[in-house]
Amino acid sequence: MTLLSIDWFFLIEKILLISGVLVLSLVVAMYSTWGERKVAAWIQDRLGPNRAGPMGLLQPLADGGKLFFKEEIIPTHSNRFLFILGPSIAMMVACMTSAVIPWADTMTIAGRQISLQVADVNIGILFIFGVVSMGVYGIMIGGWASNNKYSLLASVRAASQIISYELPMGLALIALLMLTGTLSLKEIVEQQRHDLWNVVYQPLGFFIFLICAFAECNRTPFDLPEAENELNGGYHLEYSSMKLGFFLFAEYINMFISSALMATMYFGGYAYPYMDKLGLSENMLALTGFLALFIKTLLFIFLxxxxxxxxPRFRYDQLMRLGWRVLIPLALANMLITGALVLFRHH
Amino acid sequence: MGMSTQQIIFMVLSLVALVSALGVVLSKNPVTSVLCLIVTFFAIAGHYVMLNAQFLAVVHIIVYAGAIMVLFLYVMMLMNLNSEIEPQKRNWLKYAGAVSGGALLVVLVAALRDASVPALSESSVEIGLIHNLGKLLFTQYVVPFEVSSILFLSAMVGAVVIGKKD
Incomplete structure (x- = not known):
């Protein structure tokens, strides 16, 4: 029986790793909501949440509890199945990208080499791109199923925005691929470990990727799908209870994952300067590498x-003009220059 | 008789693909049709992975499920199609459609019956990986590759010309 010839330790190891990564994403997303309000308060010279627990640290738990116990309303003239499918897709897609991010170098526990990456597929970057392009379905289906004109307008906006900004994002990534010559995120990190970080070679590419990441996460200044002053809240207008929570939460997970991605692709991932000269053991190296990646990610979340x-938020025509008339030509120029330089270096 | 894991996965994927493809044709609601088609694309991408063609699988997802179907859904949502107000097609049109569809099936079966479809051989298991695919596309098949890129360019120019306000 081939069915029973599975390496059970491998399976258990991967399940543990997947659970760990998921829990990490959820906890970071949870505390990002707290962080967001604290940062907002700091920038606006206020105090922010400070009632639940010391420094308001229990605020995310209180918010989650509130969302769970709120009344669940499904509009009468909506498509019930699709109405529930929308936030589920949003949440599931947000959790999927973390599978290909290398969180740290390999560790050795009880004689087993354990890679701290769920799947080192040789198409890592394309996988992320594929998952990102799925993200829009949650918003579109949710907005349409609500049977509300504001929700529909928001989902139409979201679809065109995400498709428009996927193009410069892809073009910026192509320039990075020309430089590294691999699609595996693990190899990209290993190259940066022994060389300068990719942001040194790809400053324009990184900047384009950063802007597109903001747009793909629907974050200000690109949060037009949920513009409250013109669309009453946008695609999640009809949602209540935890289904609303899923939509909001998915945005924070996306933010965490795209921060981790930017840190991995352009800022060395788990590599930090002089890491091989410190004389640390393999496990310590992996642990400090994970800490380095985590700090870089948190810095991006802060950004x-x-x-x-x-x-402030862009107007819709400004958003489209920025995407099609500024970012795509810039990304194309970046790709062309990178290609020419790579060719020049090889000869 | 025990089935190998691969066979089981193949069966499940094929079942999902067939059921969702039937859903595309049989569903009354066009939005449900589009969603079923997306599920079909995922099942087919799963088949590509089974053939060790991961690059093809991911590109299939990005291009078809991620971009083209989003635009389909976009149009469907805005058209507000409804089965009640949808004009019914004439009967002879339905019969003509059934007959021509059946004729196409016969032609396809006749064409494929004698064609030797090479299964995945030992020497070609690596062919779908991005490194080999890229090498092959830019050496052996470089002319068709470039010709198809010109085709895409002309389509893009055409779209811009049509979309331009005069």
């Missing part, structure tokens, strides 16, 4: 929040 509370 997301900083921008949100600093820059």
């Amino acid at each position: 997301f929040m900083w921008v949100r509370w600093t820059i």
Whole structure:
């Protein structure tokens, strides 16, 4: 029987790792909501949440509890199945990307080499791209199934925004691929470990990717699908209870994952300067590498929040003009220059 | 008789693909049809992975499920189609459709019956990986590759010309 010839230790190891990564994403997303409000308060010279627990640290739990116990309303003239499917897709897709991110180097526990990456597929970057392109379905289906004109308008906006910003994102990634010559995120990190970080070679590419990441996460200044002053809250207008919570939560998970991605692809991932000269043991190296990646990710999350509370929202035509007339030509130029330089270096 | 894991996965994927493809044709609601088609694409991408063609699988997802179907859904949602107000097709049109569809099936079966479809051989298991695919596309098949890119370019120019306000 081939069915029983599965390496059970491998299976258990992967299940543990997947659970760990999921829990990490959820906890970080949870505390991002707290962080967002604290950062907002700091920027606006307020105090922020400070009632639940010390420094308001229990606030996310209180919010989650509140969402769970709120009345669940499904509008009468909506498609019930699709109405529930929308937030489920949003949440599931948000949790999927973390599978290909290398969280740290391999560890050795009880004689077993354990890779701290759920799947080192040789198409890692494309996998992420594929999952990101699925993300829009949650918003579209949810907005349409609500049977509300504001929700529908929001989902139409979301679809065109995400498709428009996927293009420069892909073009920026192509330039990075030309440089690294691999699609595996693990190899990209290993290259940066022994060389300069990719952001040094790809400053323009990184900047384009950063802007597109903001747009793909629906964060300010690109949060048009949930513009409250013109669309009454946008695609989640009819949602209540935990289904609303899923939509909001998915945004924070997306933010965490895209921060981790940017840190991995452009800022060395789990590699940090002089890491091989410290003489640390393999396990310590993996642990400090994970900490380095985590700190870089948190810095990016802070950047997301900083921008949100600093820059006002774009108008819709400005958003489209920025995507098609500025970012795509810039990304194309970046790709061309990178290609020429790579060719020049090889000869 | 025990089935190998691969056979089981193949069966499940095929079942999902067939059921969702039937859903595309049989569903009354066009939005449900589009969603069924997306599920079909995922099942087919699963088949690509089974053939060790991961690149093809992911590109299939990105291009078809991720971009083209989003635009389909976009149009369907805005058209507000409804089975009640949908004009009914004439009967002869339905019969003509059934007959021509059946004729196409016969032609396809006749064409494929004698064609030797090479199964995945030992030497070609690596062919779908991105490294080999890229090498092959830019050496052996470089002319068709470039010709198809010109085709895409002309389609893009055409779209811009049509979309431009005069």
